[in-house]
Amino acid sequence: xxxxxxxxxxxxxxxxxxxxxxxxxxxxxxxxxxxxxxxxxxxxxxxxxxxxxxxxxxxxxxxxxxxxxxxxxxxxxxxxxxxxxxxxxxxxxxxxxxxxxxxxxxxxxxxxxxxxxxxxxxxxxxxxxxxxxxxxxxxxxxxxxxxxxxxxxxxxxxxxxxxxxxxxxxxxxxxxxxxxxxxxxxxxxxxxxxxxxxxxxxxxxxxxxxxxxxxxxxxxxxxxxxxxxxxxxxxxxxxxxxxxxxxxxxxxxxxxxxxxxxxxxxxxxxxxxxxxxxxxxxxxxxxxxxxxxxxxxxxxxxxxxxxxxxxxxxxxxxxxxxxxxxxxxxxxxxxxxxxxxxxxxxxxxxxxxxxxxxxxxxxxxxxxxxxxxxxxxxxxxxxxxxxxxxxxxxxxxxxxxxxxxxxxxxxxxxxxxxxxxxxxxxxxxxxxxxxxxxxxxxxxxxxxxxxxxxxxxxxxxxxxxxxxxxxxxxxxxxxxxxxxxxxxxxxxxxxxxxxxxxxxxxxxxxxxxxxxxxxxxxxxxxxxxxxxxxxxxxxxxxxxxxxxxxxxxxxxxxxxxxxxxxxxxxxxxxxxxxxxxxxxxxxxxxxxxxxxxxxxxxxxxxxxxxxxxxxxxxxxxxxxxxxxxxxxxxxxxxxxxxxxxxxxxxxxxxxxxxxxxxxxxxxxxxxxxxxxxxxxxxxxxxxxxxxxx
Ligand code: ADP
Ligand code: MG
Numbered sequence: 001x002x003x004x005x006x007x008x009x010x011x012x013x014x015x016x017x018x019x020x021x022x023x024x025x026x027x028x029x030x031x032x033x034x035x036x037x038x039x040x041x042x043x044x045x046x047x048x049x050x051x052x053x054x055x056x057x058x059x060x061x062x063x064x065x066x067x068x069x070x071x072x073x074x075x076x077x078x079x080x081x082x083x084x085x086x087x088x089x090x091x092x093x094x095x096x097x098x099x100x101x102x103x104x105x106x107x108x109x110x111x112x113x114x115x116x117x118x119x120x121x122x123x124x125x126x127x128x129x130x131x132x133x134x135x136x137x138x139x140x141x142x143x144x145x146x147x148x149x150x151x152x153x154x155x156x157x158x159x160x161x162x163x164x165x166x167x168x169x170x171x172x173x174x175x176x177x178x179x180x181x182x183x184x185x186x187x188x189x190x191x192x193x194x195x196x197x198x199x200x201x202x203x204x205x206x207x208x209x210x211x212x213x214x215x216x217x218x219x220x221x222x223x224x225x226x227x228x229x230x231x232x233x234x235x236x237x238x239x240x241x242x243x244x245x246x247x248x249x250x251x252x253x254x255x256x257x258x259x260x261x262x263x264x265x266x267x268x269x270x271x272x273x274x275x276x277x278x279x280x281x282x283x284x285x286x287x288x289x290x291x292x293x294x295x296x297x298x299x300x301x302x303x304x305x306x307x308x309x310x311x312x313x314x315x316x317x318x319x320x321x322x323x324x325x326x327x328x329x330x331x332x333x334x335x336x337x338x339x340x341x342x343x344x345x346x347x348x349x350x351x352x353x354x355x356x357x358x359x360x361x362x363x364x365x366x367x368x369x370x371x372x373x374x375x376x377x378x379x380x381x382x383x384x385x386x387x388x389x390x391x392x393x394x395x396x397x398x399x400x401x402x403x404x405x406x407x408x409x410x411x412x413x414x415x416x417x418x419x420x421x422x423x424x425x426x427x428x429x430x431x432x433x434x435x436x437x438x439x440x441x442x443x444x445x446x447x448x449x450x451x452x453x454x455x456x457x458x459x460x461x462x463x464x465x466x467x468x469x470x471x472x473x474x475x476x477x478x479x480x481x482x483x484x485x486x487x488x489x490x491x492x493x494x495x496x497x498x499x500x501x502x503x504x505x506x507x508x509x510x511x512x513x514x515x516x517x518x519x520x521x522x523x524x525x526x527x528x529x530x531x532x533x534x535x536x537x538x539x540x541x542x543x544x545x546x547x548x549x550x551x552x553x554x555x556x557x558x559x560x561x562x563x564x565x566x567x568x569x570x571x572x573x574x575x576x577x578x579x580x581x582x583x584x585x586x587x588x589x590x591x592x593x594x595x596x597x598x599x600x601x602x603x604x605x606x607x608x609x610x611x612x613x614x615x616x617x618x619x620x621x622x623x624x625x626x627x628x629x630x631x632x633x634x635x636x637x638x639x640x641x642x643x644x645x646x647x648x649x650x651x652x653x654x655x656x657x658x659x660x661x662x663x664x665x666x667x668x669x670x671x672x673x674x675x676x677x678x679x680x681x682x683x684x685x686x687x688x689x690x691x692x693x
Contacts, residue, residue: 005032005169005177006682013168015161023156032169033178033682037647038162039202039225040149042215046115047144047207053088055118055125060211063091063127064113064135070106081123082106084114091118093127111135146204147211166203173200181675181682182228186667190227190660198224217653226649227657227664232683233646234665235676237442241292244443248420249290250393252317254282259312262341266305273451274302280447281310281425285394291423294441297449298619299583300456303427304334304558306449307396308341310425315347315374319393319422323377326399328353329523329552332533334398335377337558342375352378352387355529383414394423429580429619442662458617459586461594463610472566472595473514479564480518480545484590486564488548489581491572500550501526507568508548518545525552551577553584560588570596570613571606575626578613586617605629627652647683 008031010016010024029035050061065086073081080098083090093114095102106112116130151162173196180195187193198221205214213219217226263270270278277295284291297303311321323338325331335351342349350364350373367373371390376382392414414422426444464472476486488511490504501524508522521535521544539547540559547553547562551573565585570578578596585592596610612625649657668675 004179005036005172006034006179006678008032008172010035010165013165016165020157020161023154027154032172035165035169036173036178036199036203037225037682038151038166039648041152042150043147043205043211044115044150045211046148047146049113051088052084052086052091055089055091057118057120057125060115060117062113062115064111065090067106067108067110067112069108070103072103080106084112091125091127092121092123093130093132094121095129097129105134111137146206147209147214149203149205170200170203179678181679182231183668183672183675186664186672190664192224192227193220195224195228197221217650222648223654223657226646226654227661228679229646229649229683230654230657230661231664231668232679234442234661235668236680236684238665238669239676239680241443244292244421245289247290247416249288249423250317250319250420251286251288252313252319252393252423253286254313255316258316258345258347259309261345262308262312265341265344268453270305271302271449271451271453273297273449274306277306277447277449278309280445281306282313284445285310285313285423288420290421291425292444293424294426294428294444294446295449296428296446298452299429299580300452300587301429301449302453303398303429303449304337307398307425307427308338310394310396310423311338311375312342312345312347314394314423317393319391320368320371320373320389321375321394321396322382322389322392322422323375323396324382324398325377325379327552328355328379328529329532329536329557330398331377331379332529333536333557336533336537338375338377347374348372349375349377352376352381353529354379354381356381387414389414392422394425396425396427398427399429429583442665455589456586457589457591459582459592459594461582461596461614461617463596463598463614466568466597466599469597472597473511476546476564476566477515477518480515484564485539485542485544485559485562486546486566487553487562487584488546489553489565489567490548490550491567491569498526500524504548504550511546511548515546520544520546520548522548523552524550551581553581557584558587559584561590563588563590563592564595565593566595566597568597569599570610571598571602575609575612575622575629578609579619579622582613582617 009021010029010032011018011021012032016024024030024035027038029038044060046062048062049064052063052065055061055063063084063086065084068083068085068090070080070082073079077096080095080103082093082095084093093106111134112132113135114127114130114132116127118125118127120126121128149163149166151159151166154162175194175196178196178199182192182195201209201221202214202219202225209219214222277297281291281293284293295303295306307323311323314321323334325334331351331353335349339349348367350367352361352364352368356364356378364373365386365388368376369388369390376389381387395414476488480486488507490500490507492500492503504522504524508520511518512520521539523532523535527535535544535547536557538544539562542561563585565582567573567578567581573581582594585594596613598606598610602610609625609629612622616622616625668679
């Protein structure tokens with residue numbers, strides 16, 4: 001145990017002083033164990049010399065031969081061209097920056113060994129600025145015995161340095177110096193080799209190991225570590241869950257008083273899927289452990305009603321409920337919806353956003369603290385410290401992926417003041433691919449609303465170039481004059497909200513000029529809350545034909561009569577975002593259309609993405625495609641989601657392990673609970689909020 005490398009600080013290595021230790025600490029390397037889990041991202045094969053005749057472009061190789069010619073070539077970019085011949089063939093090394101000694105070094109007749117990647121150049125295959133070494137006739141051959149690791153680049157830590165540190169650490173690595181935390185039977189069952197062997201192999205793969213397999217992350221040693229890492233993450237989430245549940249919660253059995261009243265006034269029946277999810281929630285909230293439930297449902301599947309019923313279940317038990325949305329617009333819309341449903345039942349509400357201030361805010365805070373306001377709707381302003389609830393029993397978080405694990409924690413803590421945790425209902429319209437959901441939400445139970453309300457007609461999606469803008473405007477005009485309503489969405493490449501708003505303003509001006517017979521509204525993120533709400537309301541009530549908007553309307557906005565959407569430059573948006581936007585139409589009985597008006601030329605990937613939108617309206621299919629095309633960090637936005645940054649694992653590549661990881665986690669909890677904490681500590685850095693279990 002004492003020999004465990006997790007207890008030995010990096011400063012014990014030769015050459016590691018305070019400055020270097022600080023640099024290492026920045027990338028979360030403190031102990032020798034941390035260092036050894038800092039794995040190469042790829043390898044070079046310098047274990048054998050490749051003959052020039054068999055050179056392939058774009059692969060790293062070692063060649064060795066005699067300099068046949070070496071001369072400066074003039075031209076637009078002068079360079080030094082050095083021809084190396086090994087008997088099987090010849091190839092050029094090209095240096096754009098060179099000095100006289102450099103040239104002297106490579107005099108004809110010199111024997112050189114050169115490392116690098118041959119690429120197609122002016123004279124056939126060429127090596128650009130390769131690493132090379134002059135071979136003295138009687139010097140021993142220094143071909144390497146293992147593949148050469150290339151570590152992730154880090155500020156102030158070059159390859160040589162990090163390689164040296166890892167080599168030192170590897171010399172101290174004994175079979176028992178990294179604790180094997182997975183019990184034998186578990187390793188056998190999931191075919192996982194010994195940890196130390198895997199670590200050793202990955203830092204210094206012996207000659208003959210496949211560079212390609214390693215590069216793709218498919219080597220059994222990599223799978224071994226990825227498995228353990230995913231397991232650690234899964235366990236940390238489960239610990240969070242256990243923690244939350246051990247605090248205890250408040251039992252709120254359905255009394256079916258308020259809920260039954262609301263259901264009676266709804267103009268529709270719940271779908272089967274909604275009923276199922278409502279039943280899940282009823283059951284969870286009736287228990288005296290806090291509910292931790294994620295409701296996934298595609299856009300338009302009717303999550304809001306489900307949330308309202310949960311809110312009523314809290315209220316009919318005498319508890320307050322908080323409903324939180326990620327944007328002002330969405331919060332306002334919830335406020336309107338909830339008010340419509342709840343006010344007739346005599347329930348008092350409060351609305352709190354970041355823009356609520358001064359006396360108004362004070363008043364609201366008092367109402368919330370006294371319990372006079374039973375239902376509070378708002379943005380993340382609800383997280384602020386001075387917001388104190390009288391008796392918070394339920395927190396609903398809508399559009400979860402914009403919050404994330406951290407806020408989830410913050411909210412749990414907020415409720416804890418009352419001697420138990422509030423129930424939590426998290427709703428997301430972004431259909432998260434199963435693999436991601438398993439990883440990001442291992443602390444939550446999941447219900448899925450997998451059915452849309454009846455009577456929806458599918459949206460017809462058309463991909464069209466912006467050279468046909470006039471035609472599009474004509475079509476828009478006639479649709480509006482027939483009494484339909486439309487959205488015109490402006491996007492921008494830059495994350496600059498200001499520019500996006502400006503683009504929307506300009507577009508609105510132009511459209512007003514071209515279409516004087518239409519009444520056209522404009523919403524964007526920089527408008528006052530009141531102003532936005534008024535315009536949304538006017539649009540909802542049918543006073544506006546056309547709403548020009550930025551992507552602020554992406555989530556939640558619900559105007560069933562709107563049946564046409566034009567999205568400018570859709571190629572700038574991710575698939576998930578496009579799906580969300582498009583979900584603003586197709587909410588009524590009329591057939592809806594979505595025009596994706598791109599700007600040529602499109603990259604191949606953009607073309608593919610727009611085609612996906614055209615072909616599918618299923619959020620899950622789109623999300624899976626998005627994951628394939630862009631990767632999980634992009635899909636969910638790592639920082640926003642609190643989705644973990646992995647050291648070894650990659651979700652697209654290792655997603656297939658997750659099912660096994662889940663069952664392994666369960667087995668470990670049962671059979672080897674003492675391994676959990678060290679596993680979590682090994683893999684999750686202390687800066688990860690959920691590592692602190
Ligand atoms: P989302 O899941 O995207 O949040 P909403 O809750 O906004 O969806 O619901 C979309 C629309 O469908 C709303 O107009 C809502 O009133 C309506 N709706 C919800 N449930 C049903 C149902 N069971 N039958 C008919 N319409 C429904
Ligand atoms: Mg919604």
